[in-house]
Amino acid sequence: VGLTGCSADDGAGASGGTVGILMPGVQSVRWQIEADTMTKGFEERGYDTAVQFANDDAPTQVQQMEDMITQGVNALIVVAVDVQSLGGPLADAKAADIPILSYTRLLSDTDAVDYYTTFDYKAYGAASGHSILSALGVEDADGNPTGEKGPFSIEIVNGSPTDSVAYDMWAGYEETLQPYVDEGVLTIPSGQSTFDQSSTLNWTGEGAQSRMENIITSTYSDGTKLDAVWVPFDGMTRGVIAALKSSGIQPGTDAWPVLPGGDGELDSIKSILAGEQYSSAWIDVITLANGAVTIVSDVLDGGDWPEPDTTTDNNAIEVPTTLSPVVNVTKDNVQEVLVDSGFYTAQELGL
Amino acid sequence: MEPTDLLVMRGITKDFQGIKALDGVTIDLRRDEVLAVCGENGAGKSTLMKVLSGVYPHGSFSGEILLDGEVVEMSGIAQSEDRGIVIIHQELALTSTMSIAENIHLGNEVRGRLGLIDWEETRRRAAALLAMVGLHENPSTLVGDLSVGKQQLVEIAKAFSKDVRILILDEPTSALTDEESEHLLGLIADLKQRGIASIIISHKLNEIERIADRVTVIRDGAVVETLPKSEITQARIIRGMVGRDINHLFPERLPKTVGDEVLRVEAWSVQDAADPSRRRVRDAHLVARAGEIVGICGLMGAGRTELALSVFGRSYGSGFSGDVFVDGVKRDVSTVSKAIDAGIAYVTEDRKTLGLHLDDDVVQNIALPSLPRLRRRGFVDEDAEIGAANAFKGSMRIKTPSIFAPVGQLSGGNQQKVVLSRWIFTDPRVLILDEPTRGIDVGAKFEIYTIIQELAASGKSVVFISSELPELLGVCDRIVAMREGEITGELPIDQATPEKLMELMTLERTRDDD
Amino acid sequence: MTTSGTTTRPTTAQPGETLFARGARFLNRYSMAVALVLVVVVFAFTTKGILLRDQNISNLVVQNGYILILAIGMVMVIIGGHIDLSVGSIAGFAGAAAAILMVQYEVPWWIALILSLVVGGLAGAFQGFWVAYAKVPSFIVTLAGMLIFRGLTIALIGARNIGNLPEPFVFLGAGYVSTGAESGPDLLTLAIGVLIVAGIVGWQIVSRRRRTRHGEKPGNPVYFIAGLVVVSAAILWLSYSLASFRGLPVVLIILVVLGVGYTVLMTRTVIGRHIYAVGSNRQTAQLSGVKDRRIDFFLFVNMGVLAALAGVIITARLNLATSGGGTGLELEAIAAAFVGGAAVAGGTGSIAGALVGGLTIGIINNGMSIMGLGTQWQQTVLGVVVLLFVAFDIWNKGRRIRR
């Protein structure tokens, strides 16, 4: 392929080529962090990057990928808005011999993907579930049932019904909490126990807040204690916190429920330190991003794809895969997980 | 400048996108006088008055305005009103969704404590002003619920609500009945006594003849002459306006034979559109024959327009009953297109908002109702429509730069000719013309009358609705009178006199079984 | 928040009208209130009374506060014959600006508040300029504004979520005013409720007297008293509910002040009447000396400021600013105005109507949420409600629609 006209000609790279990075959107902080990390990493390895955020809109992303291929990028790192929707341009990329790394979300139903580095969203949802179970003492630290019979009351705040990721996280719920709900150890007093009933359009904090307020009013205003809320995303956890506070439930008291979350957003970590939020499912996105940089740079430098941990079926081929662990950040391990790794500084967190 | 001059407008020139509407116009108004401004449609009368009243602010025209001998520069309507110059526009300037009281004080609100509007006082003052102009309505009534004539009186009351020194009336009587006009002219005379000077624009030259102290005649954006009181006669004014003598106000009746019955409306009743309990037309019977011109006279609100509109595809009203026959055959006229198919055409009294697509060109305006007929193999035959427009431009003497010019650019008289062409092109059996000469000048009127005669002579049947008895008497073969939704009688032309018609128009209701 | 007779336009007494017309006028005037009561009754049933719990009453006010603020500005814009599609974006932009000022630049909260209102006003002025002076239709200007200000918000705040805002700022959106006493209903809230009732009753009696004094027929005293009793009871009950929960939400105070202020503006001041005049018929308003461009400009600046205020309150309530804040609010505000009786063609509508409309929508949403209906059904129901309300209104008033 001809490699003229790269977009990033700020000279920093004296470029060995351009890596196209496709991100879903800016609603979540992590994509930005990862894009920045990758850009920096590739610069150090002598490559330029072209980064695009797709506004969480699949057609936009298709267009962006097409435009990148036209533009002549040398490699692609893709976080799909929608993992099935990129088949067309991916085939083009493959035809143009562009290496393709599927990042955190597995591109499915296509043979045009070379490698996959990830953690999975089900584990994310499961992490939130485990947080609740261990905080309530239903499971011990290793995840084994303690025999505690409860019953504990929980509520569910799900992600957007328009987003398949929400379903993956829900699978984590079904794996961890559902069995106890079936046994009666956990109860859902509002009765809003299905995905549809508990979804939050577009993952908004406002949506989570209003719904939580209404649940508290309808179910808990008589003094029933709420023990935990399963929430898989920090942005929505904040809405739940606001709802609890406005309903007169104060953090630090016995009435305050266990609140997990996900993504390790800065403000939410502060919340965890303040004792409002219990935990946040987190993966070390910086390490993951740097790993992606290393893998792709090596390939561009003429090397091979690294040995995978495993392979994953994407409905078309078995994709070589490396997995990163999901970590549950709680008050106890913030220092160790987030500060020591350099993800946040102690000062940022006010430690 | 004579010391008695209250106002002088000197060398006023105003153009719209390169087209001169006024070209160096100089007029003067003396204290205690009524000055009439006359001219054909598009002569520039309204434009001149808009310059004076600040609608076109200082700087958008050239020339100067002197008030009491001093140059004044008006940057808007408010400034001119502050100086006592108040205008009643040709187009009604009332907001139909507001009450009479609110309209009267719009832009001139009555403020009480804290600068808030004092509605009580507003209503009180409005009531007083209404009494003054002789309109008996509650000030809280919505203006939209009033007839056009009453709205005109509200406009006048609104003008009086301000501190008037110079009152400008741009065709105030074109929508008024003779009685209402009479009242208004009386008011103007009163004002003169109280030291308020007026400028009046009107195409009703008999009124000018009566009320004006001087007449300034404008043609093509320039002053032709100013006539002193002694020289004010209708014929003299007309000569100034058109630049030649017009000996006859009405064309010769063409020789023709009145043939078979074309339109027959039987037992026609219509209820009000908004309030179905009110009856607008009541058991009307009307017949029009081939080659005949049937006039319909009546006072404002007599139901003539409602009768015509309801026959024309139920375009007005509700609860219709009665039958319509064309050429002796009973026809379904429940929609406009069915009425057109039945051979009926209706030329509206409100040509700007109901009669024309002002942004579209002459061709499209003429072709619109005939499009279904112009269809060839599923497509509109452009050759046919352009050909027709060209033909009408010639035969109707439409003055337009091109048949592709938007009709909004044409003068009132020529717009009316386009509307007439539009309906003649549908090749109707009967044409209903509703006030076809309203607001157009003498020259154009004469041409419209000629067209009407030609239509009748060609065997069409014409129904001519008008509020001006002289033109009905001058043009029609037979005149029908309406009053409050009922047809109260009819007279053949050789028996019709204004007195007899007026009697029919104001006849007390014969039956009171309503 | 009820359509008390004083807030309708001064076209009331119609001597000699028929019974039919009288009935129609009653429906015209009170249809919104009737609908609101109906909605409340239906959802009180379907939620098994939860709708009317003290806590839920309080929630309702706080959840809908910012939408009602937007609805006030929106109905004014609509009365003036325009539309504003950009309010959600401006709200997001102003909220983000406030958060950044406070957290990143450590500006005191009240300065940040003022600055973000100024930002909203400037955004409105930008749009007002194009509408008023470049004569670009408001639909297009604010469509563009919606894109522009959303883009700017993302550019401004990016993927950061800014939280942990100063306490007093959060109080604006999530705070309650009360005596702070531990037991029993809050006396402050009750007292304010009683004061408001006294004010309304007093005012109504005075204006009735004045009307009589001017020789107008004052209407049937039975209806008059019945009306006052109903309105007073509603307000007292509302204040008792709030008092029993946590007191008076700050948002409600803001809302009442704005509601009363803007109602006076629209019905009793020159600028308000001119907004109606411009909206009903621009040309005749111009010919009456109304400075229509200034009115247009004012409407958009005002809407910008109110949008910013709403944005600030959302941010405060959530204690978080995000790049997507305020998305879609324009639709809710527009829906509130139309459900509340505004007409697309302009010239018709009222502040009270918009508030009642917004509240009706809010109660429907709240009720459905308590019933556990999925968000997709909430959207569908909202759409159906808007459509039916407006269709009913049109049928009822027999209004002629101009486009």
Place this chain on the structure above:
Amino acid sequence: MTTSGTTTRPTTAQPGETLFARGARFLNRYSMAVALVLVVVVFAFTTKGILLRDQNISNLVVQNGYILILAIGMVMVIIGGHIDLSVGSIAGFAGAAAAILMVQYEVPWWIALILSLVVGGLAGAFQGFWVAYAKVPSFIVTLAGMLIFRGLTIALIGARNIGNLPEPFVFLGAGYVSTGAESGPDLLTLAIGVLIVAGIVGWQIVSRRRRTRHGEKPGNPVYFIAGLVVVSAAILWLSYSLASFRGLPVVLIILVVLGVGYTVLMTRTVIGRHIYAVGSNRQTAQLSGVKDRRIDFFLFVNMGVLAALAGVIITARLNLATSGGGTGLELEAIAAAFVGGAAVAGGTGSIAGALVGGLTIGIINNGMSIMGLGTQWQQTVLGVVVLLFVAFDIWNKGRRIRR
């Protein structure tokens, strides 16, 4: 896809006009084409020529195809004096319906296609009913429709993403037609290009002859020939580009057929002329025998079908149906129509204008995307472009805006 003189309404020769007026008319008529060329030149530069690569030309067509289809329906709705905010939701709904029919019920692709167009038509008919017969303003009806159909889409498809659609279906959105020969530009594509050019030249010459026959001045032959040469060259170049990449995109074929068909409908048939008449003055149209309600109803049914077609094409292109499909497309379609010269008040606009407008926006987006500008800036720029285009248009035409 160029504003060739043949697609404008028959307001051409203006004998005796001034030079100034003549210049203004040229600008009026060709401003969009001039703007398009300008945009192409600017972005060809800023993208260092990538914009004009064969592959990108092909991308541009395919990326914007469905927006242009929507723009066709939208400009008709706007010409008729309405607006349609629901097209994105209807597109999403119809796309989801097609996918579910094919994958879940294993209906053959072409039946699914037809059924989903029917679904779109019914959705449009639902809205058309309220607009035409209940006289509810289209803004409100389609605002409600937007919510209702989005809600129904989510209810229908939920969070499932339905992919792996049948090959021939995917071909509709992502396919190319070519001889399939391996080397050199595709001959089929080239041949079609040449045919189209021949058609246009022939037609132009015939209509010029006809105009002369009516005794009109046909205009300067130099301009005439120059115009034909430019248009022919553009089309040939376009077909060469496409031929060099992969051949003729199926979407382009659909688009050309629709573009030509609807242009003929709007300019040469009674229904088209009636749409213009209703949009520019409804009452006058009524009194001229135009059945305005039928026109309104037709416009929305037609828009529904086109929205469904666009939805099907999006689904086919992505090989995936999601509950969020089509979100926000209404804004792009509306923007295309307005950038292409339609007026909010109705009565003005053309299919060709909307297509050029949509393409201009598409090229700007594509150019910015290649330059690597973030989507937030793309949004902002889109807003600014829409605003400036319309403002320029208004200034240029000196059109009077009615609201």
